[in-house]
Every structure is written in C-alpha cells, then in structure tokens.
C-alpha cells in the first residue's frame with residue numbers, strides 16, 4: 225500500500241453511476257476533513273474543479289491513493305463506470321476507443337484527451353458547467369442508500385430530463401445558485417439557505433418525449449461498449465438511402481434537417497441549443513457530417529449523431545441490430561468502410577457495356593457512388609450526358625460549364641440554377657477536363673479573394689503588420705501561410721534596419737596625435753640643446769617619455785603624424801654610440817685631461833670594445849679638436 229494512503233483512512237464506496245465529484249463531496253461531508261486536505265491526498269493538488277466535468281482528471285492519481293480494497297483502486301473501473309467516457313467514444317473506431325481509454329486511466333492532466341475525444345467540437349458544452357440531478361432519483365437514493373448523489377447519466381450534453389422519471393433535471397437552488405454552489409461541497413437537494421428552491425435546468429417543455437428519447441439513448445451509449453459498426457456513418461447513410469434521403473448516393477442535408485425537425489420538434493431543439501438550419505440552408509454540421517474528407521478519429525459529436533440517428537431509427541439499439549440484418553431497415557450496399565484509393569479494374573469497359581448507366585456500373589462492382597466517381601475522375605473517363613439530361617438542362621448547360629470553368633464555387637452554381645450535386649458531377653464527367661479546370665480556377669479565385677482582402681486591409685490600415693492580418697483576417701492569414709506565402713510576405717515592407725548611430729569618438733585622436741608629435745619634437749630639441757649625456761633614442765624610449773607606449777601600439781593607425789616624426793628621430797644603436805662618443809670627446813675640450821681608453825670609457829659610459837670599434841672616429845676628432853692623447857692608448861697609433 226502506498227504510504228500516502230494511510231492519511232485517508234476511509235473513502236466512501238461509490239454508488240452505481242455516481243460521478244467522481246459526487247464521491248469526493250461525500251467524502252468531505254463524511255470525514256469532516258477540509259476539502260483541501262482530501263484533494264491534496266487524492267490528487268496532489270488543491271483545485272477541485274479538476275474533478276468537475278463528465279470526464280474528471282487525476283483518475284490515475286485517485287486510483288493510487290484511495291485506501292486498499294476500494295473499488296476506485298482500478299482506474300479502468302472509474303473510467304468505465306463513473307465517468308461519461310463511454311458516451312463520448314461510442315461512435316469511434318474500436319482501436320481509437322481502446323487507446324483513449326488507456327490514456328485516460330494513465331494521465332492526470334486530461335486536456336489533451338478532451339481534445340482527442342472531440343469535446344471541443346460539440347455545438348453545445350460537451351461538459352455541462354453545472355451538476356445536474358433528478359429530484360425523484362434523489363428521493364429514491366435516500367431510501368435505498370441513505371444519501372443522495374449526482375449520477376453520470378444526468379451530466380451528458382443534450383440530456384435535460386431524467387429518462388427514468390420523465391421529468392426535467394434540476395441543477396441548484398433559485399436563491400443560492402447552481403451546483404457546485406459557491407464552491408461548497410454539497411450533495412443534490414442541499415443548499416446554503418433555509419428555503420431550498422429547486423432550480424430546473426430548462427423550463428418544462430410541452431412535449432417531453434423527444435428529450436426523454438435523447439436522455440434514454442444517451443444513457444444507452446453510456447452503458448454500452450461502443451458501436452459494432454466499423455463506420456457508423458456509412459451504416460446511417462445506407463439507411464438514409466433506403467428512406468429516400470439521398471440522391472445518386474449523396475446524402476441530401478436538407479432532407480436530414482427536415483427529418484430531424486420533424487422527429488424532435490423545434491421546441492426541443494431550441495432547448496438543446498442546436499440549429500438544423502442556417503438561414504435557408506441546412507446547418508454546416510449537417511453538411512459536414514457525411515463528408516468523407518472530414519474523417520475524424522473519434523467521429524462526430526455523439527449528440528449530433530444521436531439526432532441524425534433519431535431521424536432514421538427507432539433507437540440506437542435498432543441501429544445496432546441493423547448490422548445483423550434483423551433490423552427494419554435493409555441495407556442496399558454492403559457496409560464496407562470507405563476506401564479512398566479503391567480501384568475498379570476494367571471500369572471503362574464495363575461503363576461502355578452498361579451503356580454509361582452509372583447505377584448499373586455501381587451494382588456491377590458493388591461499389592459506392594463516391595468510389596465510382598473518384599475512379600472515373602482518376603481515369604479521366606468521358607460519360608456522355610444522357611439525351612434526357614440534355615433536354616432537362618437545356619440552355620443552362622453552357623452557362624453551368626462556363627461558371628465551372630470560371631471557378632465559381634459549386635455550391636453557388638447549385639443554388640443559382642437549382643441543381644443538385646449529382647447533376648454537377650454528371651456535367652463534369654461529360655467533359656473530363658472540366659473538373660481539373662474548375663479546381664484550378666477555383667483555387668485561383670480563392671487566392672485572388674484572399675489577396676484582395678489583404679490588400680484592402682493594408683490600404684485601410686496603413687502601417688499594418690503581418691500580426692494584424694493574423695488577428696483581424698484569420699482565414700486569409702491561414703490561407704496565405706499555407707498557399708500564398710511569397711506574395712503575402714511581399715505586401716509588407718521589409719523592416720528597416722536601424723541606421724548605425726554615428727557615435728562621437730570618445731577620444732579626439734587627431735588632436736592627440738598632433739599634441740604628442742609636437743611634444744616629441746620639443747623634447748628632442750631640448751635634449752639636443754641641453755648638452756647632457758645623450759640617451760639612446762629608441763622608439764620605445766621616446767614613446768615611454770611621451771607616456772603613450774601601449775596606447776600607441778594598440779592604435780598605430782590613429783597616429784600618422786607621430787609615426788612620421790618618430791621615423792625621423794629614432795636612431796640606430798650604432799648612431800647612438802657615435803653620438804655618445806662624440807659628446808664624450810667634446811667634454812675634453814678646454815681641460816688639461818689626456819684622453820685615454822679608460823678615461824673615455826668612463827665619460828662615455830660605454831664598454832671598451834664599442835669604443836675600440838670607433839677608434840678611427842676618436843683619432844680623427846682628437847686631431848681636429850687638438851686634444852692630447854695618451855701615448856699608450858690605441859688611439860695614438
């Protein structure tokens with residue numbers, strides 16, 4: 225047993241279908257411990273909203289921390305029996321369902337799982353924000369268990385009534401608010417004030433039947449292991465084919481919208497907050513529901529699938545039985561999953577044999593309409609329009625062709641001429657290049673539309689940047705980023721590079737150079753005039769005297785004048801020796817000293833061998849200056 229579990233000596237056993245949140249609330253009430261304490265032990269964090277919702281988080285953590293022997297020790301048990309998970313994955317393929325189930329039992333943070341489940345695509349909140357209950361259920365619970373609790377089947381999207389008691393659900397007190405009331409741990413039927421006034425989720429409608437059906441079928445999804453149909457949408461479509469809700473293998477959204485309206489009634493649909501129409505057209509979710517291109521991993525929102533199912537089948541059970549062939553609805557086409565790259569070998573020959581009757585070709589291959597059309601388009605086959613069709617279309621045929629070539633959206637063409645999608649497909653098959661041309665022009669037209677929108681925006685908002693397009697024209701921005709990037713980038717001036725700032729130099733090198741050159745000239749002149757013992761005028765010595773030895777070496781190019789002056793004044797060592805000896809000999813003038821090697825060496829402060837090298841110079845100078853020389857010295861010779 226994990227060591228933390230010892231801190232939680234008791235945790236209530238869950239009642240059937242009780243939500244995780246409800247068990248937590250009861251554990252708080254029963255133990256008298258602070259919510260934070262229990263939360264900390266169970267989930268390791270302090271926010272109880274993590275336990276809200278039809279699929280709470282921290283299931284793995286809870287399973288790990290409940291006392292030994294508790295049913296919640298198995299995370300799979302929690303997910304399957306105390307969350308709404310099975311409802312959301314009913315229409316998903318079995319493999320996806322199992323994978324998501326495993327993930328839900330393993331992780332604490334389930335935001336990604338909520339995304340994978342498609343909860344964000346629900347037209348109404350997939351997880352109702354309030355906790356709902358049925359007063360009659362609550363009364364029964366008190367009789368049987370001695371306490372009341374929230375049930376998971378009441379927390380589903382689209383469930384507004386209790387299927388068992390056929391009455392509207394409640395979710396709080398008219399005075400105190402909705403559960404969780406001001407974040408207090410309360411079980412259904414309790415509130416903070418003394419005059420508990422139950423608050424219904426919606427006002428009771430005249431006709432409860434559609435909502436009861438929805439609640440009952442939602443509960444059916446919740447307590448089943450998922451559909452037995454590989455692709456439920458194909459199964460529904462086949463049933464619709466039978467009911468005449470399709471034309472040429474394509475589902476007609478108008479007919480489904482009508483059927484849903486008829487089955488559920490506007491009152492119920494309004495209470496649910498689901499629209500089947502947008503103006504004169506069927507709602508976009510209906511149009512997308514049978515679009516094979518939009519294949520989601522988890523399928524479509526279960527509540528929408530239920531509405532569509534309800535318009536065709538008596539119940540979900542009825543729909544499930546269809547697979548066995550015992551249902552009332554017979555399926556004209558095998559329930560094969562849609563294969564986007566299915567090939568029909570020899571289709572062109574069969575097409576001619578069947579006299580270009582598409583229905584006969586479909587029957588021959590047992591293929592769906594979509595598969596046949598895809599294959600014909602791929603092979604660029606020509607299917608001539610029947611004389612009947614020619615007669616029916618008459619003069620508008622050429623107009624439709626022209627519109628298609630111009631890339632006008634097919635939906636708009638269909639509406640303008642009152643044609644169905646099948647007719648457009650037939651017109652296209654009559655001239656096989658038409659589909660490609662239309663696609664190209666449509667693409668160009670879309671691009672031009674977006675370009676116009678962007679150009680207009682930039683004109684109206686001078687100085688706009690890419691980010692503005694992203695926030696104000698998100699659709700165009702996405703398109704541009706995907707398909708028209710180069711043009712898009714050209715619309716915005718490339719950011720000007722900031723001009724390099726002209727920094728005032730920290731040192732006036734020119735003046736410095738001039739001053740130091742003057743100083744050098746002055747020093748050398750002074751030194752020559754002083755008649756002191758000459759010093760060696762090396763470059764280093766001169767710079768040292770100016771006090772700019774390292775500064776000069778680091779910035780030679782900043783001292784052009786000084787460099788020039790230095791080259792004039794710097795002497796070689798030999799020149800220096802000559803200068804020093806010359807100076808030393810001059811010191812004898814006007815004295816009665818006799819010039820000897822030792823004497824000269826001491827005055828000149830030079831080693832004897834250097835003086836020896838210049839003995840010719842010394843001899844010459846002593847003669848010129850008339851200085852007596854020691855007869856023993858080398859100079860005398």
Ligand SMILES: [Zn+2]
Nearest residue numbers: 358361386389
């Ligand atoms: Zn009830």
Ligand SMILES: [Zn+2]
Nearest residue numbers: 397400415417
């Ligand atoms: Zn109250």
